[in-house]
Structures are given as structure tokens and as C-alpha cells.
Amino acid sequence: MLNEDGPWRVNPISPLVHAARSVPVWLGLVFVGASAVGYVWGPLTILLSVFIIVTLAGIVALFQFVNWQRLTFWFDDQGDFRVDSGVLTRQQRRIQLSRVQAVDVVQPLVARLFSMAEITIEVAGTGESRVRLSFLTLNEAHLLRETILTRARGAAPDGSTVARPDEVTVLSRVPWPTLAVSLLLRTSTAGLLILTAVILAIAIRREGWSGLGLALITGGVPILTVFAEFIRYYGFTVSEAEDGLRLRFGLLKTEHRTIPAGRVQAIEIVEPLLWRRKDWVRVRVNIAGVGKASDSSSSSNGGETLLTPVATRMEALALVSRLMPSLNFESMEWHSAPRRAWRRSPVQYPMLAIGWTDSFFTARRGRINRRTAVIPIARAQSVRWTQGAWERALNLASVHVDSTPGPVRISGLHLDAEFAKTVAGEQAERCAAQVR
């Protein structure tokens, strides 16, 4: 496909793939509709249902065919990537390759049956900055991805590039039992499961079965989330690529992501309470232009910002050192929060600390989920010093080093007020001095 100059189209059988993807929806609708009018299932009605489903899928295919005709993409003379699409509203997108953050190849389940893939292009910027092209054959998708990335790096690709598999070395792979156990032992999951057990015990003792409804929720939700995440992160593999780390995961839908080393803004190592016996950690990253501000909660649905769902500390540190080679926790100078901080945060105060080297700043917090956040000070956007009313009464204050939006927050909580101010000043000075 990419051998000749564009404009190119996505694969001609894409409308069929789209239609096949819509079949479960129609199936569900027909079932619901049939049971609503009280149909008796017989050969005739089944035939009718099949006919309806095929017709609806056919309409989708027709619609997508028109879309397919109108969707073209090419590299223009300025070297930008252009995508024209839309039937009623024509949309012309022009993607500056220098602004491309990541190009991912995704294979949804149905597409995989056709050995098709879709490609998503993340562009720096706010709003709807993701471009999606579906579907290409797997080879074409990888080739297009490679072409875009090569061009984005500024190297002129020779026109006759042939598909070549990525030459990557696998750095780590999460075995599925580890993934399953780690998801079950996550603090929120384990907490809810224990709660379920307690509710069940009470229900059985009291024979008050009304509590069972609650148990279904407290027990069902974690099992569903564990199941969903297990399917999503199954076979999580991190490999080393030219431009950073490449992630590959998913049981039903294979996702490929690239974490470009140059765009990693901050890293956080999370150690949930029940993982510590095994010395497991989870690593999350802030990537410029990828994370959203709303990702800041501890929910791990941000697959875009996960470096590994679970790994031993050694493995995790090895991965981190690929992204931040000069980071060395041993040479870190740690400063803990004073003892009086227990009045402000009775649970987590022993963990509260900050540390720094010449080029990194670290903050540690959390007792149940211990979090260690690291930011290269050159990547810091601003430094804040804050003091709430209760903190002031105890002569405490917090230092925050602001990173781009993402799950990682670097906050040194409840330090000595004067010390915090000095640190804020010093780190701001260091940040300003580092020209990137």
C-alpha cells in the first residue's frame, strides 16, 4: 500500500469489519425486542431475526463503505500527515509530524479475526487530539506506524521501505499468575473482598439475607474489575525500542503503546500493602500530551500511563532506568517529615519524606499504598508551597513540584514549614537553571 505515493485508503474490507463488529449489538437488540413482544422461537422467527440482523449489518457496511470512499490519508509536500474524512461534514486534519506523541497499533477482537488492525496517532495538544484509522492489515499498520515514526524523527524514509518487524528486545513480561494474584491483592480489591466476607458472615449468623444484595455489590464489583483488568493487561510485555519502551498487552484486544523516553515527565512507584511481601510494585508515568488531569486518582484504568501493572522492584527499577538513566535512588538525600506531622496525618506520617539529587526530586507518601514519585527537576513546570490551617497550627507546610497532567503528583506533605519554603526556593532555582 505504502509503496506508491498517496493518497491512500484504509483496507477495502474495513466496512465489512465494521459491520461484523456491530453484529453483537443487533443480536442483543433483536433478542430484547423479540422477548418484549413475546415471540415464540420457531424456524420462521429465527430466519426473520437473521434476516433483520443481516440487513442492519448490511446498512452499517453500506454506510461505512461511503465513509471508506471518503477517507484518505497521505504525506503532503510539507511533510505533514493529512487525513481527509467525512461524508456530510468533511474533515481535513493536518498532523505536524513533529507533534506526534505516539503511534499505536490496536487489534480489537473482531478485527483480529480478519487479521486487521487499527492505528491511533496521539498528537500533542488538548481536546480531541487522537486520530484513528481503521482498518489496515496488520503489516500495513506496522509499516505505516514505522513510516510515521521515522518521518517524525526527521529521517527521510526511502520510498520503498518494506515491512520489517520491529527489532526489539523484550525487557520484561508479566506472567499471568502474577498478574491475577497482584490484581486480587490490590488494596481496594482486597478491602472490598474482606468486606464481602464480613457481610456474608453476618448474613449467615443473623440469617438476615437482606444483606446479601450488598454483598453482591461489594463482592461483584472487585471481581468484575479484576477480571476486566486481567483481560486488558494479560501478557503485559515491555520491550526496548529505538525511541523508548514499547508495551504490548491484552487478551481479547491487543494494544501496543510506545513510551517515548524523551517525553516521560515523571515516574511513580506504587507499593500496595499486600504486595510488599512479594516485593512487587506498579509503575506509572506522566507523559507529555497523553495523560489527563482527571487521571490523578488511584484508579488504574489509565492504560496510557502505566509502565507496568506489576513487577518486582528490581525489574521495575531496571525499566525506570531505561527512561531516566541517571536516576539513582542510593545517592538520594532523604528528609523526613517531623514527628509532629502525626497530628496532621496519623497514618502516613512515618512515610512522608522528600529527597533530591542534583537533577531529580522525589517525594514519598502513603502508608497503605506507598508511593514514591520522581521528577527530573528540569521537567518541573512550577514549584508550589502550600499551608492549610491545621498545618499552620503545627508549623508544617507542603511542597509540590508540578508536572504535566497525568497520574503522578509530586507532593512532599507536612514538612517543617521553614524547611519546606527553603526547599521550594532551591528547587525552583534549580528548575529555572536547567535549560532543556
Add this chain to the structure above:
Amino acid sequence: MTQLDEGDWQSVSTKLALARRITLLFALVPVLVVVCVLWWWEEVPDFVAPTVAVVAVVIGIWAWWIIGRRVRSFGYLERSEDLLVRSGILFQRLVIVPYGRMQLVDVTAGPLDRALGITSVQLHTAAATTDAVIPGLTPEIAAQVRDRLALAGESRNPGV
């Protein structure tokens, strides 16, 4: 070591307090309506309306007073390499933004602000949490600050 509290800290216009107090009065209008309704409504015991009114007045006076203190707490300091903004009474904060990390400077003024002749200047970096706003500058000073900041930002390599 740098002393952050020292230096030529600039404060903001006291008109900001006026603007915020006017907004406060507007916010009290619905409360007044509620009090009237409660007073005229037969089924509500007589003491309810005066109680609500007294509570509203007390909160209003407290807010009136705290607005004055909060406006006085705003301050900013332009240093050679960074801008410092401080604010807050109960929750105090101090933001340090190196000029090299500034992405854009917003100057905004709502209708009330324009009537009173004040403007607010907000600095944006690539971080959503930066939160560096200087409200209540006169338009001339705001323009000067904006130009100085833009110049300082341009001469340095932008972050990210």
C-alpha cells in the same frame, strides 16, 4: 539560600475587594428571597425566617471581612529567573514559576471587573496544577506585567 519572603512584593488593587463584595451581595439576593418566602408562608413557624436572616447576615459579615484579608494576601514578585505569586488566608500558597516554563499568559476581565477597572493575569505552564493567578491588577499594570512576562518567557527556552 534564597529567602522567598524578602524582596519587593507587589500587592493588588483594593478594587478587587470591592468587586468580590459586590458579587457577595448578589449571592445574598436569593437568600433574601428565601427569607421573604419563609416569612409569608403560614405553615412555617415564625422563628424560622429571622433565624435564617441572622445566620445569613453573620456569614455575610464574616465573608465581607475575610474578602478584605484575602485580597490583601495576594502578592507577586518578579525575580530575575522566576515569578512568585502568593495568596490565601486559611489555605496559604506560594507558587514559583520559572519564566522558561511559561506557555502563555492570559489577561481576563469580566463585566464587573471592567466596570471597576481591574484585570486578572494568569500564567499557564504545561502543568494543569500550576495555579498562578494574579487578580485585581489595573489594566495598565496588567499589560505591563504581561509584556514583561512574555519577554522573559521568550528569551528562555520553553519547557516541554
